[in-house]
Amino acid sequence: MHTWIKIDQNSDFSIYNLPFGIFSESDNVKRVGVAIGDTVLDVYAAYELGIFKDLKFDIRVLESDYLNDFIALGKSTTVKVRTYIQSELCNTNSVLKSHPSVFIKQNEVQMHLPVKVGDYTDFYSSIEHATNIGTMFRDPDNALLPNWKHLPVGYHGRASSIIVSGENVHRPKGQVVLGPNTEPIFQPSARVDFELEMGFIVGKSTKLGESVSTDAADNYIFGKVLFNDWSARDIQKWEYVPLGPFLAKSFASSMSPWVVTLEALEPFKIDGPQQEPAVLPYLDFKGPKNYDIHLEVAIQPKNCIETVVSQSNFKYMYWNMNQQLAHHTVNGCNLNVGDLMASGTISGKNPNSYGSMLELSWAGSKPVELNEGGARKFIQDNDTVIMRGHCQKGAIRVGFGTVKSTLLKAN
Amino acid sequence: MHTWIKIDQNSDFSIYNLPFGIFSESDNVKRVGVAIGDTVLDVYAAYELGIFKDLKFDIRVLESDYLNDFIALGKSTTVKVRTYIQSELCNTNSVLKSHPSVFIKQNEVQMHLPVKVGDYTDFYSSIEHATNIGTMFRDPDNALLPNWKHLPVGYHGRASSIIVSGENVHRPKGQVVLGPNTEPIFQPSARVDFELEMGFIVGKSTKLGESVSTDAADNYIFGKVLFNDWSARDIQKWEYVPLGPFLAKSFASSMSPWVVTLEALEPFKIDGPQQEPAVLPYLDFKGPKNYDIHLEVAIQPKNCIETVVSQSNFKYMYWNMNQQLAHHTVNGCNLNVGDLMASGTISGKNPNSYGSMLELSWAGSKPVELNEGGARKFIQDNDTVIMRGHCQKGAIRVGFGTVKSTLLKAN
Numbered sequence: 001m002h003t004w005i006k007i008d009q010n011s012d013f014s015i016y017n018l019p020f021g022i023f024s025e026s027d028n029v030k031r032v033g034v035a036i037g038d039t040v041l042d043v044y045a046a047y048e049l050g051i052f053k054d055l056k057f058d059i060r061v062l063e064s065d066y067l068n069d070f071i072a073l074g075k076s077t078t079v080k081v082r083t084y085i086q087s088e089l090c091n092t093n094s095v096l097k098s099h100p101s102v103f104i105k106q107n108e109v110q111m112h113l114p115v116k117v118g119d120y121t122d123f124y125s126s127i128e129h130a131t132n133i134g135t136m137f138r139d140p141d142n143a144l145l146p147n148w149k150h151l152p153v154g155y156h157g158r159a160s161s162i163i164v165s166g167e168n169v170h171r172p173k174g175q176v177v178l179g180p181n182t183e184p185i186f187q188p189s190a191r192v193d194f195e196l197e198m199g200f201i202v203g204k205s206t207k208l209g210e211s212v213s214t215d216a217a218d219n220y221i222f223g224k225v226l227f228n229d230w231s232a233r234d235i236q237k238w239e240y241v242p243l244g245p246f247l248a249k250s251f252a253s254s255m256s257p258w259v260v261t262l263e264a265l266e267p268f269k270i271d272g273p274q275q276e277p278a279v280l281p282y283l284d285f286k287g288p289k290n291y292d293i294h295l296e297v298a299i300q301p302k303n304c305i306e307t308v309v310s311q312s313n314f315k316y317m318y319w320n321m322n323q324q325l326a327h328h329t330v331n332g333c334n335l336n337v338g339d340l341m342a343s344g345t346i347s348g349k350n351p352n353s354y355g356s357m358l359e360l361s362w363a364g365s366k367p368v369e370l371n372e373g374g375a376r377k378f379i380q381d382n383d384t385v386i387m388r389g390h391c392q393k394g395a396i397r398v399g400f401g402t403v404k405s406t407l408l409k410a411n
Numbered sequence: 412m413h414t415w416i417k418i419d420q421n422s423d424f425s426i427y428n429l430p431f432g433i434f435s436e437s438d439n440v441k442r443v444g445v446a447i448g449d450t451v452l453d454v455y456a457a458y459e460l461g462i463f464k465d466l467k468f469d470i471r472v473l474e475s476d477y478l479n480d481f482i483a484l485g486k487s488t489t490v491k492v493r494t495y496i497q498s499e500l501c502n503t504n505s506v507l508k509s510h511p512s513v514f515i516k517q518n519e520v521q522m523h524l525p526v527k528v529g530d531y532t533d534f535y536s537s538i539e540h541a542t543n544i545g546t547m548f549r550d551p552d553n554a555l556l557p558n559w560k561h562l563p564v565g566y567h568g569r570a571s572s573i574i575v576s577g578e579n580v581h582r583p584k585g586q587v588v589l590g591p592n593t594e595p596i597f598q599p600s601a602r603v604d605f606e607l608e609m610g611f612i613v614g615k616s617t618k619l620g621e622s623v624s625t626d627a628a629d630n631y632i633f634g635k636v637l638f639n640d641w642s643a644r645d646i647q648k649w650e651y652v653p654l655g656p657f658l659a660k661s662f663a664s665s666m667s668p669w670v671v672t673l674e675a676l677e678p679f680k681i682d683g684p685q686q687e688p689a690v691l692p693y694l695d696f697k698g699p700k701n702y703d704i705h706l707e708v709a710i711q712p713k714n715c716i717e718t719v720v721s722q723s724n725f726k727y728m729y730w731n732m733n734q735q736l737a738h739h740t741v742n743g744c745n746l747n748v749g750d751l752m753a754s755g756t757i758s759g760k761n762p763n764s765y766g767s768m769l770e771l772s773w774a775g776s777k778p779v780e781l782n783e784g785g786a787r788k789f790i791q792d793n794d795t796v797i798m799r800g801h802c803q804k805g806a807i808r809v810g811f812g813t814v815k816s817t818l819l820k821a822n
Contacts, residue, residue, distance in 0.1 A: 118529075119571050124654060145652050150595050151586055155654035156567035156661070160530050160745050161619055170620050172742035175562055175691065184561050186691045186741075208572055208663065209581045209822050235742070241556050243535060243566035244655025250567070250744040252619065280586065280597045330597075331583035331646070332822065333661040334571050411620050411743065 003089045004097060007037035012390050012399020015089055016267075018082050019223065019258035019400075020067055023109040030112055032062045032070055034085055035258050035401070038106050041085065045102040049095045051088050055080055066116040067259065068338040071203050071222050078203075078222070079263055111257035113164040114225070115201055118336040120162060120253075121328060122197075122229060122344060123154040125319035127273065129347040132359045137237075149277060152319035152327050154344075157229075158250035162340070165226075165256050165403040171381060171410040172251035174235040188410035189232035189248075191364070192379045195345040196297050196355030196387055198314055199227040200321050201259055202339035209332040214285035217322035218262060220335065226256035226295075226387050226403040227342050233358055233378070255340075256387075256403040264398050268292045268391040273318050282330055289320035293400075295346060295389045297355070301373030302382040309360055309368050309376075312346050312353040314389070381409040414500045415508060418448035423801055423810020426500055427678075429493050430634065430669035430811075431478055434520040441523055443473045443481055445496055446669050446812070450514040452496065457513055460506045462499050466491055477527040478670065479749040482614050482633050489614075489633070490674055522668035524575040525636070526612055529747040531573060531664075532739060533608075533640060533755060534565040536730035538684070540758040543770045548648075560688060563730035563738050565755075568640075569661035573751070576637075576667050576814040582792060582821040583662035585646040599821035600643035602775070603790045606756040607708050607766030607798055609725055610638040611732055612670055613750035620743040625696035628733035629673060631746065637667035637706075637798050637814040638753050644769055644789070666751075667798075667814040675809050679703045679802040684729050693741055700731035704811075706757060706800045708766070712784030713793040720771055720779050720787075723757050723764040725800070792820040 003015040013019070013035040023033040023040050033040040044062040046052070057077055061069040071078060088094040096102055124130055127144070130153075134143030147153060163169070171192055175184040203222030206212060212220055229249060236248030272290035293314035300306035324341055345355040354360045357378050360368050367375035379385060384406040390399030414426040424430070424446040434444040434451050444451040455473040457463070468488055472480040482489060499505040507513055535541055538555070541564075545554030558564060574580070582603055586595040614633030617623060623631055640660060647659030683701035704725035711717035730738075735752055756766040765771045768789050771779050778786035790796060795817040801810030 119569055147586075147595070147649055147652065151650060153650070153654055154657055156569055156657070158530055158567055158744060159570075160747050160750070161743075163619065170743055174742050175558075183688075184558070184691070186693060208574065211822075232742070238558055239562060239564070240653070241558065242651070242655070243564055244653070246565055246567070247738070247742040247744065250739075251742040277594075280595070282597060327658070328661075331585050331643070331658040331662040332572075332581055333569060333658065336571050339571070411622075 001090055004092050005037050005089055011037050012397065012401050013037055014397050015086060016396050017260060017264050017398040018085055019260040019264065021114050021258045022065065022067060022112040024112065025104060025109055029063065030065045032064065032067060035106065036089060039103040040106055040109050042102045042104060046085065046096060049099055049102065051084055051095065052081060066338065067114050068116050072337045075203065075219065082261060082263065111164060111166065113162065113255060114257055114259050115338040117159040117162050117340045118338050120157040120159040120340045121154050122157045122342045123152050123319065123324050124344040125152050125317050125324065126344055126347050127318040128316060128349055129345040129355060129359065132347060132354065136363050152324045154324065154328070155244045157253065161250055162253045162255055165254055165405065168406040168408050169230055169252040170408045172232050172235065172247065173410055174232060174247050175238055176234040177238050184238060189235050191233035192407055193231045193233050193357045194297060194379065194385045195229035195231055196295060196310060196312055197227040197229050197342045197345060198224055198389065199255065199340045199342040200224050202335045202337060202341065205337050206329060206335045208334040210334065211329045211332065212325050214283065214322040214326045217325040220325055221262050221321060223259040223261040224265065225259055226389050226400045228254040228385060228387055228403050228405065229342060230254065254403050254405040256400050258401050260398060260400055265291050265391065267393050267396060270315055272315065272320055275318065282326055283323050285320070285322050289322050290315045290317060293389050293391050295387065298386040299370060299376060300384040300386060301370065304372035306386060307370040310352065310354055312348045312355050314346060316346060316348045317343060379407050381407060383407050412501055415503050416448050416500055422448050423808065423812050424448055425808050426497060427807050428671060428675050428809040429496055430671040430675065432525050432669045433476065433478060433523040435523065436515060436520055440474065441476045443475065443478060446517065447500060449517050451517055451520050453513045453515060457496065457507060460510060460513070462495055462506065463492060477749065478525050479527050483748045486614065486630065493672060493674065522575060522577065524573065524666060525668055525670050526749040528570040528573050528751045529749050531568040531570040531751045532565050533568045533753045534563050534730065534735050535755040536563050536728050536735065537755055537758050538729040539727060539760055540756040540766060540770065543758060543765065547774050563735050565735065566655045568664065572661055573664045573666055576665055576816065579817040579819050580641055580663040581819050583643050583646065583658065584821055585643060585658050586649055587645040588649045595649060600646050602644035603818055604642045604644050604768045605708060605790065605796045606640035606642055607706060607721060607723055608638040608640050608753045608756060609635055609800065610666065610751045610753040611635050613746045613748060613752065616748050617740060617746045619745040621745065622740045622743065623736050625694065625733040625737045628736040631736055632673050632732060634670040634672040635676065636670055637800050637811045639665040639796060639798055639814050639816065640753060641665065665814050665816040667811055669812050671809060671811055676702050676802065678804050678807060681726055683726065683731055686729065693737055694734050696731070696733050700733050701726045701728060704800050704802050706798065709797040710781060710787060711795040711797060712781065712791070715783035717797060718781040721763060721765055723759045723766050725757060727757060727759045728754060790818050792818060794818050
């Protein structure tokens, strides 16, 4: 595929990608955009130029605060919108070529949260992460709880506090216990952490009582984002029994602005880890359902260069997205377009592939040296956490850009 | 206060109440209504008759699928809407009296889910309930976990599957473990339960990073509903470690259609239980913050009369709503109008005041005899679960109506 757009060969936003997002310019009007190279294609303006004319959808879904109404058109339309754009960008006679104003430099736009998240679910699907946590907090000989290999453990998260990359986060305050048999005190968390995750956006609603099979699940996944599930480990440790994490997570989670479609990720499908014991039939699946996505996390202290502290990969996931969706709906729980399902922390086997400071510093016992700015057990005030992700197969590169937030001091 | 409307003295919907809801007639247009006696006052029609004319809000918030836009006007408006209606209903020269068509019989309308719930949080704030559960599943000598008396334990629930009273629920399927050291199997839950809860509707949004004090919390609570947090105990037992209940709850939760305002509940404020040990300062509060609300649960098997199986009271709550809100936001988590915060199961001290079958039948060991239809350990297919709630002080009665759903067989 050859495009007439000039794109750096290391760009995440190649002609093979074309992710969707919500952007605005100085007029603050939010519109649907597609990232290509270092520009945003204004999809609303492209519609006005007639490139989608046989698709017959309402242009108003392209001038919207969120992608939800666009996504709700269904893959029968949205997949075509993407491939029509791809064709135009490869066609040297395209009407887009003679209308350069439909392309706006990415550094001149404001990106916004791409979707209005109805419900946000966080899974716990990396076996390396779950094993590390179980080893640290429970028992190295029985690190995984008995249910872990039988179902993709998950829980509901807070949707209201999901923010877009570039928005910053205040260190949360809460109850922590400083030592065994001591009373809780109230203070700013001293153990703020990132969690390297990816999330997928539900692209099709279901009715209460319906279930989605692992076979059908691809039709319900619009695309994927990078996701930093900020966590306050000291608050979490005290509060989480017996009903799970609550305030330790709900102060913020950061999402990348570009939603990479499942179609763009198709070339990067691979087999996942062998599942043993065998899963129950409703969780069984055919063919490769994991994705080879290189992930990395960097910490950048204020006025310092960054240090990459983790290099992981989405392919490590024990439970795949199809299984997560099948499990989530097997009880009849209904889905809405725009729901977010996150993977849980994505850790690999090697210590440099762990997806959280809790694991990288082994609960604070092994500080992580940075190139500049000292060492870190957890995240300090004014540190910026940057996550990146991309797929590469020969010359084909499809990337997610970044999700980036700075931890500010407690309010 | 004397109204010209004829109201049965046992009506939940006295002139002192005037709760808000969303109703429709045969034209399927959803509008804001206020319950009075056995009728619904069409608030949209009342607006057109000019009774709110100095309040200057947009009539379109009254013709809406949900109360959210109305609630978002703020208490400075919504409290007046209610008191203006109260005045009109007491004024024998009211324009409403000469327009009987603004009153529609409740049995001639369809009631809808009153709010679009953004995020739903479920607390665990009844000490009797938490003690019962801890006694049954962990250790009678240490029934409460160490954090329980220091903070209102809560977790995020699924918002999409909240349904209005009258909608029915299918028995969920899922993974259950039938005995110690046996593998999980997939089957319809054999332990479907109700949880007697009340929920409050957030009436005012906050920004990320803001906290709400216990003093200010009343301004953030629009009103209250009855809430049946359906639970599948066998699924819950297997899945809930370490991240909390998930599919055991997300198949459905039932909400009553009328939101009783905090102002209507003002006369029923009382002191709550003594909190010992003392709470941290951010959870401290002044004055009575509990509410004396009689609650009951009945089971009605198909073609049988109902049996009241539990009589409880909202006053038993160890943690009050102001504390729940202060805790929820102390880490900076933001609130949106329409968020739902539920109490957790409301159990009293006596076995007949327990708020779930799990407690009433003591994990199935003591079947509950019904007047008709046999005995129950848990809920059977085609049983209808009915919850009611009301406050009474002398002749003043303010009630919640009912929340009622039938459990249908598994899909």
